[in-house]
Every structure is written in structure tokens, then in C-alpha cells.
Amino acid sequence: MLKDITLGQYYPCDSPLHRLDPRVKITAALVYIVSLFFVRDFPGFAYVTLCLAVLVALSRVPLSFLFRGMKAIFLIILFTFAANLFLTDGSVLWQLGFLRVTSEGLYRAAFMALRLILLIVGSSLLTLTTKPMALTDGIESLLSPFRRIGLPAHELAMMMSIALRFIPTLMEEADKIMKAQSARGADFESGNVLQRAKALIPLLVPLFVSAFRIAQDLAMAMEARCYRGGEGRTRLHPLKMRGRDRAAWILILLYTLILLVQAGWIVF
Amino acid sequence: MPIEVKELSYTYNEGLSFASAALSEVSFRVEDGSFTAVIGHTGSGKSTLVQLLIGLLKPQRGTVLVDGEDIFAENGGCRRARQKIGLVFQYPEYQLFEETVAADVAFGPKNQGLSGEELDACVADSLALAGLPAEEYGERSPFELSGGQKRRAAIAGVLAMRPKFLILDEPAAGLDPKGRRDLLELIRGVQKQRGSGILLISHNMDEVARMAEQVLVMDGGRLAMQGSPAEVFAQGEALRAMGLGLPAAAAFAERLRARGFALPPVLTTEDAAAALLKVWAGSRTRRD
């Protein structure tokens, strides 16, 4: 159950996407997310889906692994779909009591669901192909121009990397505690909502205790190694743009241009 | 209540690029009331094995029979296995969650349907067995106990389910020598007083040599050796190749033998002392 959440998880393997500079990938992910809101029709979605499919194939992340993370947010997608389907005014296709499906509603619902799915798959592709460390280095490097106006780029990046780094650790911890309580006869999977919520107490209390313990240990270990923020800190592997990264920049530009032309934002 | 393991195999993350076979084709049998030790270096699959024994993981191949019943059968087999087999995880103190020690210990038996006086008696009995008398510790918060006490409180929580078989995954890890001795006494006490079978995962060869009737040696997910402590610890070379060692007394005797002393096989310090005294007495009578 817990293992189904792949949000923020890294999939270790060697692929062209894994090898790209994190700054390129972060920019690409941002461009991609924004671009989803420029898409106005289904041919546009077809284009975006095609591009995403090519990237997924390039990334060598198995589809089953990619979609495992979707299960957790399936409810949100379903809810969005239902809300759009039943609550949009327009020409009625089908009616049963107060439930009414309009053609505009159907269109909107499919549209929103597709957009959500593309959003989630696209952004998880970033974390699946980028090690948390690389991701943070990339974010720090991209944010560093804003340091002059007082943005704590290093601290933000460090906080993010620690949060990302500890998602799997806490999952593992939760898995362990869950097993230990199951061995004592705890039942996490049956009963009504209230009973299930109550059944979570034996899991959540030790999990919080562990989280604080881990945080304390980490702070201690960082201080013991003289961590004092980003000032004057050097890197073992400085980020460097290579040929393939420059090629990727051009592809990102090309993707954006085609999308803008397709959506009618740029007219020749 | 024998536990029978048949060609058990388990792979984590099967089908993914980082799949790792943690257990392959392991078969053995442990008898009712017996004391079995599992040794093997880190990552050899010991923890995976014991989690499979009570159905916390589902094996890809093979099965586990508890009392002759397949625990992976559809009709709640693993539920029944968990009633009979208690599993103490590594660092069990991290599973404590209740406001008082007594309430935490009561969690397991409550899930089994115990209540009222029966429950109180069961909790008091288990706490006493774990060396934390209920009058003194029952109403304290588990989070204010010392490390060793926390661990014993957690073990009491498993004992309270009155398992016919108790599995402990490196229960003495990180304890000081006294904590360690107390814990081993506790385990022996459980075996004696309740007649429970014990399966102990341990890195301490001295403990294993002293306490176990049967030793299982894991290496790279396989069961590499199986036998009495005397049989297993007679194969010092093979054990060393697996990153394991001999009990201190056995290693000591081995060195002396290499220097020409004719010593019989020994396992414990007492054995070694007795054997040495015999050799010494022999050499004295010869000189006289």
C-alpha cells in the first residue's frame, strides 16, 4: 500500500534522460507544466502526449513503475472528472434525476482529467530520472541569480533536498512499523473510516517519534561536519553543460514553438 | 508446533531494474519448543526470512507450514500464524506508541480479543517475564524508559500475545553487556516457563554456541549450513569465507591446536577451560 506512492522517487538506471544536466530537466519540466495550460484542444493534447511518450520511452522507466504513483492520486482525478462532468451547464446529453451530463461537461471533464494525468506523469518523470542531489544542485544554480534580491537560494534548495531525501526513509520506517504492529495483530485494512483512522494511531505515533529522531540525528551530523550554509561551499561535481544539454535546450525551444503555433498564440 | 519452510524464495521489487533476490530456495524445519539460531552476515536474508514466516511478505515461490497448515492459504492462514508466532523486530522499541507501558503491552492481546481481568493478568505476567514489574513500570510512559527498558517493554508487548513460538531479530543489537545478558536470560526464561520455541537471529557466536540446539547459516539468500552448534562451528574456514566467525573459545582452541596441543572440539569458555585443564594435568603427570 505505502509502496504505491512513488512521488518524488528516483528510478535508478542509465538513460539519455538520466544523464542530462538537472538544470535542463528542471527548465524542461517547468516549460512543460506551463505549456499544458496553453493547450486548448485535443490535437494539442495529442501533440503533448506524443512528446511525453517519447521522453518516457527515452527514460527507460517501466510504465508500471510510472503509473504506480498514479494510484494514490487516482481519487483526485476521479473527483475532478466527476465534478466537471456533472456540474457544467450546456446542452444536455443524458439526465437521471438531478444528475445531468452535458456535452460541454463531458468535454471539460475529459480535458481536465487528461491535463491532470499529463501534469503528474510529466513532473514525476523529472524526479524519476534525477537524483535528489542533482535536483537540488540544479534548483540552487537556477535560483542563484535571485540571491541578490535576498532569496535564500541555498537554504531553499537544502530544505527541498532534505525533504526529498527523507520521503523514502520515512516510507521505509512506516513500512517497518506497520509490519511490527501487524505482527501484534493490528489490522490496517478493514473496518469503516473511523475504525481505520483509529488503527493508524499505532503507526503514526512511532512514525512521528522516528521523524524527530531522524531530524535531530541529521542536524547533529551536519553540524559535526561543519555545515554553515552555502557561503564559500565548493562542489565535488560542479554542474557543467555538455553537447547533449545544448541539444536538449534546442528541443525545448522547438517544442514550445510548435505548441504555441498549434494553439494559435503565434500566427505566421 | 513445528514450522516447516519449503523452498522459500523472495525477491524485493520484482520486475524492476533494482530487483534483488533476498532469499532463494530455503528449506528447513524447526520443532516445537526447540531453540534455533540463525546466523549470517548483514544482507544475507535473515530479516526477510523471518518476515516471511508470519506472512508479512508473500513469497514468489515456496511456502511455510505452521502446524502443517499453509500460512499463505486464502482463508486467513497468516492471521492464524501470527496468533501462534510472535515476532520481535530489530529495534522493537521504535514500535512503542501508547501513553503507558501497560497500555502498549495490552495492544497485542486486545487485538486477539482479550479484555478485562484476563487482559490485566496477561499484561502483568508478560511485564514480569520481561523484567519490568507492572507495579513499578506499568503506569510509566514508554518514552521515558531507558533504551534497554524500552526494548524489554516492546518484547513484553509480543510476549503478551502468548506465542507458542517466539522469533527475535537481533534483539541484543546496541545493548551493553549487562543489557545483553539480561535479555538472553529473558529469552531462556520464556523458553523454560512457557515452553515456547525460539528462533533467534544473532551476530554473537558465543551466544549461539551456548544457547542453540540447531543453527541455520544464511549466506547470500541461501541456507548455507544447518546443524547442531558443534557441527556448524567445526567448519571454521567455511564460516570465515562467509564473513562469519567462531565462538571465542572455539577460535582459541583452534589456535592452540595449530600449535600442536591435542584439544577436543570446544564451543564455550567452560568447555575450553575443562579441556585445557585436562591437557595441563596430563602434561604434569608426564613430567613427574
Ligand SMILES: Nc1ncnc2c1ncn2[C@@H]1O[C@H](COP(=O)(O)OP(=O)(O)O)[C@@H](O)[C@H]1O
Ligand atoms: N525493503 C526492502 N526493499 C528492497 N530490498 C530489501 C529490503 N529489505 C531488504 N532488502 C534486501 O534484501 C537482502 C536481504 O536483506 P535482509 O533480509 O534485511 O538481510 P539481513 O537481515 O540478513 O541483514 C539485502 O540485499 C537487502 O538489501
Ligand SMILES: [Mg+2]
Ligand atoms: Mg536484518
